[in-house]
Amino acid sequence: MTPLEKADVQGLVVSGYARMHHARYVMLRVNTPTAARRRLVDLAERLTTAERAEWSGCVNVAFTGTGLAALGLRADELDTFAAPFREGMVLPHRQRLLGDTGSSAPSRWQWGHPGRTGASAGRLHVLLLLFAADQPDLQALDEDVVGRLTVGGAFEVVHTLNPEPLPGTQSLGGKFGVEHFGFADGMSQPVIAGTGQETGLGGDxxxxxxVATGEFVLGYANGYGRVTPSPTVAGADFGRNGTYxxxxxxxxxxxxxxxxxAEATGDDTGVRRDExxxxxAAKLVGRWRSGTSLVRSPHRDDVDLAEDNxxxxxxxxxxxxxxxxxxxxxxxxxxDGQGDDAHRSIELANLHRIVRRGRVYGPAPRDPFTDDGRDRGLIFICVNANIDRQFEFIQHTWLNNRHFGGLYDEQDPLLGAGGTFTVPQEPFAGRIHGIPNFVTTRGGAYFFLPGVAALRCLGLLSR
Amino acid sequence: MRQSAFTILTDIKPGHVDAVTRLLDRIDADRGRDPLGFDRLGTVHFASLSILPGSAGPDDDRASLVFEGNIDGPTARFLRQLRDLADGTVDEIYRHCAGHPGESGFDLVRYLTAHDIGTNVFYVARPGRSVGEVRREDRLRTRIREFLDGPEGAALRGQSPGLVHAAIVAYVRGRRDLAWALDPAPVPFLVRNGRWIAGLAVAPAALGLLLLIGRAPHQHGARLALLAVAAGAAAVAGRLRSAEKRDDEHDRKRSPTWQAAFAAVSGRISEVREFEDRGDQNHLASVAEIKPGRFRRITLRAVLAAVQARARLVDNRGSLGGISSIHFARWTMTPDGRRLIFLSNYDGSWESYLNEFIDLASGGLTAVWTNTDNAVGFPATRWLTSDGARDEARFKAFARYGMVRTRVWYSAYPHLSVPNIANNMAIRRDLGFLLGPDETRTWLRRL
Known part of the structure; x- marks a missing residue:
């Protein structure tokens, strides 16, 4: 197996920077392409790579399709990028696949929306991901890196996302983050072959x-033993060590x-029954709050089993x-639960994995039962080399599929609205109707996360 | 009830493509009002109308119209009923097609019958199941489920599986609209017996070969016969491999590259996708050029015949080559032997369908499509079934490139997946029987 060229791969691919408790995601627009490209050459030197991930102040950068066009890439070059990236997240067909309809429709988004205001899809060019050990460090990093990019008006900040500091208001021994519904998150991640992270793992x-390197980084063999088509810029491979x-x-x-x-379980007197x-909650999520799988502990939460994935x-x-x-x-x-062959099921499921790098945003509510009107949720970030087959497939064929696993007409109990949810049990399954909508998309975009050398090349383009 | 397929292929009169496209789009937009009467007829599982472009490239304006039907009972009877029910609309469509005189009094049924090019492979997920039965069995399951969700069901919680089963049977028996379900549905002959018939067909050839091998050391005649068989097989294999190598050579010189050819049609692909994922099922209409020469045509015919035999005899219980998301599908070669049309009605998204192709049935699909070509080109193949579709990115581009936008599409049960239909069948099948404890549990899990 080819080892990963870590010095050329951005650190986010192999690390969520768990020790960097503070993060900020800055969205920028290219104002003057020539000056902007020059700044990128300097930025390339400042990037955190997979080789030396965690020192204080980590910087990664990614681009949208419109961003690369604004930086001077030609249409025939953009054509060599993956279709979803090229087309962007906002497209009627894609909205149907991703479930971005109704209250989640892009027209209501805070960023990545259609139009010409704020951080709309047309004005969102660059995503800068900043990570630091504490708040002052993050502030200093922001002033330094964003300052350099925006000086002289080369770039302009159009939007900023500020995730909650880790480990957050709730945490599980500091090991896993806890998302706002109160469940440990990020328990199950694929291990990328070729990173060295796979060495301790054996057999089963x-x-x-x-999962194959090429599923997460371009330029390596993917799950089919092939190299995923890679974008070409100025006649050279631009994709190597990059990803989406x-x-x-x-x-x-x-x-x-x-x-x-509370309502769904409350008895006639309205008494809340915690158990x-x-x-x-565990039935809807499939895990207890600690992260313990229902497969391992079907009747009660058991913190000792939380890490058993x-x-x-x-x-x-x-x-x-x-x-x-x-x-x-x-x-x-x-x-391993699809079809009759468990081994094959795992092989097939592993052709649709993503590495999640998201963080929680918004403060935990003071009273979990009262709507305080504040925005909170998850800034979902994932890494994959093939958006269609990985992220989007998970969305439409698994999460949003009304017939998933032989079901009749159901939606994901957390993501769907008004759906039915079947709870198999003896002697016959129970059904829950009319589960309301709990999750709303507020923004989104596809980015290309280039390798360091590719970023340098982009900066040195003369156009 | 036996299912039939028709593939009515007609040339569109020069200059009429835009007009017929507009008409079809209007019909599709109006589908809630059942403009073609498919819903009222009650015998149509899936039907579609699409426009195939001319084969000479984007400037070729000799487009044709393909009308696909997956129906209960014979085609001739269906077309007569269609004429009687939706005469005006069907006639309006075919006025744009060559051979239609453009005036009334024209024998439409005869015209449609004459242009039905049939199928080379016709796959039916559940042979024998009529539209009515699929819908009735779905109603059965829905009613049982409502019964269990209601107060009677609440009272059955905690009871033994046998008791719950008995209560459901009593409930069904007591309802006049469901009592039919207690009689088991007939299972078609080929679904019951196809597997051993397939064995019977293959056995003599295998036995003969074994016999020859056994006798060869002793009998000169057997030696000669074995030699002849081996020589024949080697000749075919050699011919095939050299054709594949020629294709690889041709592919290396392909200009523009397949990526560029694919990128050039992104607008058309967007149009195709615009029609997709409006509901839980999808339709796929595509066409590919059969590679020139008699060898490829014969190979394709043989492969399609083998796939058809398998679909009829073996894969007749809800899955084709391991893919259990197809309701009805067909491959049809055009009468001039130059194009291969593929039409499929399937569950879920195109992306997941194509992944199933690649992950579960790449061998068979490669054996079919490796005999065809388009501007992207089918990925390099070895020995008819190897590689090919396993080249994921290229195969998906090839498949997308060949697609045409479906203009009118009808599904009789858009809310049901193939596994749902199978599950409903199984619920009815075991409803009226006395089951053992384990069988009862399994049956209750289906509800």
């Missing part, structure tokens, strides 16, 4: 979690979620009597 665990980044701002209705759980609430569905829970077929995490990664 390796088979389940280690998906960024979406997903607002979570925490009060709505908690109120729904029933926890059980229902080596479970499957095929053997213990083929019918979903522990973890419902339609539960959010089972949809998001069906593991």
């Amino acid at each position: 665990e390796a088979r389940r979690q280690v 980044l998906v960024v979406r701002q997903l607002a979570q209705d925490v009060a709505g979620f908690n109120r729904y759980l 029933a609430i926890e059980r229902l 080596g479970f499957g569905f095929a053997e213990v829970d083929p019918d979903g009597e522990r973890c419902p077929i339609g539960a959010h995490t089972r949809r998001a990664n069906p593991r």
Whole structure:
């Protein structure tokens, strides 16, 4: 296997920078292309790579299709990029695939929306990802890096996202972040082959979690043993050691979620039954709050099992009597539970993996049952080399598929609205109707995260 | 009830493409009012109308219209009913096609029948199941589910599986609109017996070969016969491999590159996608040029015949080559032997459908499409079934390039997936029987 050329790969691919508790995502617009390209040459030297990931102040950068066009790439060069990236996230067909309709429609987004205002899709060119150990460091990093880019008007800041500092208001032994609904997040990530992270893993665990380098970085063999088509700029391979980044701002209705759980489990006197609430919440998510899988512990949360991610569905829970077929995490990664052949199921599921690098935004509510009117949720970020087959596939074929796993007409219980949710049990399955919408898309875009050398080349283009 | 397929292919009169496109789009926009009567007829599973471009490239204006039907009962009867129910609209469409005199009193049924080019492969996920049955069985399951969701169901919580099953049977028996479900549905002969018939067909050839091999050391005649068989097989294989190598050579000189050829049609592909994912099912209409020469044509015919035999005899229980998201699909060679039309009605998105092609059935699909070409070109193939579709990026580009935008599409049960239909069948099949404890549990899980 080809080892990853770490010095040329941006650090975000291999690390979520967990030790950098503070992050800021700055969106920029190219004002003067020539000056902007010159700044990029300097920025290339400042980038954090996969080789030396965690020193204080990490910087990564990614570009939209319109951004690359603004920087001088020609139409025939842009044609060599992957179609979803080229077309952008806002397209009627893509909205249907991603579920960006109704209250999640792009026309309501805060950024990445159509039009010519703020950080609209046409004005959002560059995403700068800044990470630092503490707030003063982050501020200094911002002033330094963004300052250099915007000096003389080469770039202009159009929007800024400020995720909550890690480990957040709630945490689980500091190991995993906890998202706003109160569940440990980021428990299950693929391990990228060729990074060295796979070396400790053996046999079964390796088979389940280690995924080909080319699934996450261009220029290496992917899950089919082929090299994913790579963009070409000025006649040279521009994609090598680069990848595609998906960024979406997903607002979570925490009060709505908690109120729904209480109402759905409350008895006639309206008394909240904590245990029933926890059980229902776990059925919807597929894990207990600690992250413990329902497959491992079907009846109660068990913190000791939280880190056990080596479970499957095929053997213990083929019918979903522990973890419902339609539960959010089972949809998001069906593991060995699709079809009759568990091994093959894992192989096929692993052709649709993503590396998640998102962070929570917005403060936790003081009272989990009261809508305080503040925006909060997840800034979802994921890395994948093939947007169609990885991120988008997960969205339309697993999460949003009304017939997932033989179901009749159901939606993801967290992402869908007004849906039915089947809870398999003896002697016959229970069904929950009319689950409201808890998650709303507030912004989104596809980015290209170039290798360091490619960024330098981009900066040195003479056009 | 036996399912039939018709593929009515007619040339569009020169200069009429825009007019017929507008007409079809109007019909599709109006689908809620059932302008072609498919819904009222009640015998159409899926139907579509698409416009195939001329084969000589984008400037070729000799387009043709393809009308696909997947129906219950014979085509002739259906076309007569269609004429009687939607005469005006159907006639309006075909006024734009060559051979239609453009005036009334024209024998439309005869015209449509004469232009039906049939299918080389016709795949039916569930042979024998009529539209009515699919819908009835879905109603059965819905009613049972409502019963369980209601107060009676709440009372059954905690009861034994056997008791729940009995309560459901009593409920069904008590409802006049469901009582039919207690009689099992007939299973078509080929679904019951196809597998051993397939075995019977293959066995003599295999047995003969074994016999020859066994006798060859002793009998001169057997030696000669074996030699002849081996020589024949080697000749065909050699011929095939050299054709593939020639294709590879041709591909290396391809200009523009396949990436550029694909990028050049991104506008057309967007138009195709605009029609997709409006609901849970999708339609795929595509056309590819069959590679020139008799060898490719014969090979393609043989492969399609083999796929058809498999679909009829073996893959007749909801999955084709391991793919269980196809309701109805067909391959049809045009009468001039120059083009291969593929039409499919499937569950889920195009991307997931293509991934199933690649992951589950790449061998068979390669054997079919490697005999065809377009500006992207089918990926390099070895020995008819190897590589080919496994080249994911190129195969997807090839498949997308060949697609035409479906203009009118009808599905009789847009809310049901193939596994849903199978599950509904199984619910009815075991409803009226006394089941053992494990079988009862399995049955209850289906609800």
